[in-house]
Amino acid sequence: MNMFSQNIKFWGKTKQNILNSSSILVAGMGGLGCIVAENLTRAGIGKLILIDKDIIENSNLNRQILFHQNDIGKSKVETAKTKLIKINPDLEIDTYHKDITSINKVNLHNFDGIADCFDNFKSRFFLQDDVLKDQFLVHGGVTGDFGQVTTITKGITPSLQQIFPNQKEIDAPASIPQSVLTIGSIMAHEIINNLFDHPQLINKLLIIDLSDFSFEKITLSKPADLT
Amino acid sequence: MINVKFYSLLRKFIGCKEIEVHAKKISILELIKKISRKVEKDLTNKLTQDKKLITGTIILLNGRNIHYLDKLNTIVSDGDNINIFPPGGGG
Numbered sequence: 068m069n070m071f072s073q074n075i076k077f078w079g080k081t082k083q084n085i086l087n088s089s090s091i092l093v094a095g096m097g098g099l100g101c102i103v104a105e106n107l108t109r110a111g112i113g114k115l116i117l118i119d120k121d122i123i124e125n126s127n128l129n130r131q132i133l134f135h136q137n138d139i140g141k142s143k144v145e146t147a148k149t150k151l152i153k154i155n156p157d158l159e160i161d162t163y164h165k166d167i168t169s170i171n172k173v174n175l176h177n178f179d180g181i182a183d184c185f186d187n188f189k190s191r192f193f194l195q196d197d198v199l200k201d202q203f204l205v206h207g208g209v210t211g212d213f214g215q216v217t218t219i220t221k222g223i224t225p226s227l228q229q230i231f232p233n234q235k236e237i238d239a240p241a242s243i244p245q246s247v248l249t250i251g252s253i254m255a256h257e258i259i260n261n262l263f264d265h266p267q268l269i270n271k272l273l274i275i276d277l278s279d280f281s282f283e284k285i286t287l288s289k290p291a292d293l294t
Numbered sequence: 295m296i297n298v299k300f301y302s303l304l305r306k307f308i309g310c311k312e313i314e315v316h317a318k319k320i321s322i323l324e325l326i327k328k329i330s331r332k333v334e335k336d337l338t339n340k341l342t343q344d345k346k347l348i349t350g351t352i353i354l355l356n357g358r359n360i361h362y363l364d365k366l367n368t369i370v371s372d373g374d375n376i377n378i379f380p381p382g383g384g385g
Binding site: 095097098099100184185186187188207208209210211213214215229230231232233234235236237239240241242250270274276278279281283285286287288289 | 350358362
């Protein structure tokens with residue numbers, strides 16, 4: 068039995084082939100990055116590009132599901148690659164154990180979409196500037212039991228800067244496994260929606276609040292003076 | 295009627311998800327002050343400093359960030375929808 072037989076039962080062989088020929092850049096291999104990458108791997112994505120400058124720390128293990136005690140001190144992207152290949156040996160993975168700002172961006176253009184799993188707005192804005200017109204970026208952010216997800220496409224949706232101006236960076240905001248795993252899985256589903264050409268969060272900001280299990284989609288408009 | 299929705303920590307602070315404010319035209323700053331009086335919580339002090347919105351808070355007027363309108367002086371009208379939240383910043 069094919070490892071993707073249950074997926075094919077649901078969305079069919081044509082869509083499974085689309086996933087197999089698609090590539091996603093996962094920007095940030097923290098809590099969201101781990102769950103997005105594992106979801107996409109088990110869904111049958113053909114290629115992942117993983118970017119993160121950090122090594123694994125003990126405090127990451129509450130939510131970064133690809134990492135374990137004996138991984139502490141190792142590179143996040145290399146460890147994630149090892150674990151993901153064990154799930155699907157046919158998966159192609161490129162890794163960048165670097166800060167996003169130090170990577171030659173020419174190398175980053177050969178993919179279908181981006182999973183924005185960063186933990187700070189500065190890196191998010193830097194990355195978004197290089198998204199091409201035919202690519203998409205699925206943004207996710209989480210703090211405590213709360214977070215948000217949206218799809219960004221050039222010229223069609225507001226940019227991340229237009230949605231999230233005036234932000235302060237919080238060093239290591241509180242994060243618990245339930246919210247990170249929920250929001251990461253929603254991000255992975257929206258990435259697959261984009262690859263299947265029916266994104267659900269274009270000009271919509273999905274706000275998830277686990278404290279009362281509320282999910283709400285806010286319709287976004289572009290700033291009038293920036294359109 | 296102006297519909298104002300709160301999320302995350304603000305929802306916990308205010309003690310409800312949503313408030314309806316009766317006003318034909320009002321600035322965002324006055325709207326925040328009005329809500330503070332209505333819920334008897336100092337939302338004004340929580341969201342503003344020296345008549346400026348504190349960093350880390352998003353206010354959307356009909357899906358558009360007021361940062362690109364007239365900030366706290368942005369005029370809200372009857373029928374408008376407001377969303378106020380601190381976005382999740384972590385990954």
